[in-house]
Amino acid sequence: MNGIWAIVLAAGESKRMGSPKMLLPFDGLTIIERVIGNVMAADVDKVVVVLGAHKEEIEKKIVTYNVIISYNDHYSTGMLSSVKCGLSRLPEEYSAALILPGDHPMILTREINRVIEAYKVCGRGIVMPVCQGRRGHPLIINRRYREEVLSMPETEGLRILAERHADDTFVIETDDPSVLRDIDTREDYVNELNKIVR
Numbered sequence: 001m002n003g004i005w006a007i008v009l010a011a012g013e014s015k016r017m018g019s020p021k022m023l024l025p026f027d028g029l030t031i032i033e034r035v036i037g038n039v040m041a042a043d044v045d046k047v048v049v050v051l052g053a054h055k056e057e058i059e060k061k062i063v064t065y066n067v068i069i070s071y072n073d074h075y076s077t078g079m080l081s082s083v084k085c086g087l088s089r090l091p092e093e094y095s096a097a098l099i100l101p102g103d104h105p106m107i108l109t110r111e112i113n114r115v116i117e118a119y120k121v122c123g124r125g126i127v128m129p130v131c132q133g134r135r136g137h138p139l140i141i142n143r144r145y146r147e148e149v150l151s152m153p154e155t156e157g158l159r160i161l162a163e164r165h166a167d168d169t170f171v172i173e174t175d176d177p178s179v180l181r182d183i184d185t186r187e188d189y190v191n192e193l194n195k196i197v198r
Helices: 031-040 055-062 079-087 109-122 143-151 158-164 186-195
Strands: 004-010 046-051 068-071 096-101 126-131 139-142 169-173
Touching: 004 031, 004 079, 031 046, 031 055, 031 096, 031 109, 046 055, 046 079, 055 068, 068 079, 079 096, 079 143, 096 109, 096 143, 109 126, 109 139, 109 169, 126 158, 139 143, 139 158, 143 158
Parallel strands: 004 046, 004 096, 046 068, 126 169
Antiparallel strands: 096 139, 126 139
């Protein structure tokens, strides 16, 4: 195994959606199930799913998946709190964490694996995809940054980490715009449903 563990962030309150977006139907499954499936099929050792808001309903939906569930009691403070929660559940021997928000069901396994392969060969500690000049998801962070991330204030994000360590950051160019698209609103959701190839 390669020591890369995945962290799926699914603790948000879905305020802009108006209902738990992780549980919305998407291509035959729910959004969170589609994301978990895409990540589990990638070249990762194990998957940690961070839950917070609506945790009981989401856990019921994913309980049959071979993932580790971590509960973020501080989810209302923002996404970084969920990243920290996920990192705290990783074993001592992990080498890097692949981090993917749970509202990106459009990012397929092949794109996730492209980022993983880039990480393996580039020799850098932080790797993320770039499409049309914009940085997207997922991103990979080497274990050497674990303590720094855990100590970051909640007002910061992982983009700050990449900027702080620009010389150790590698961006992989992709023409797949799914790395930029998340589902925040009902309009986002309908647009993505219309894009699914039948």
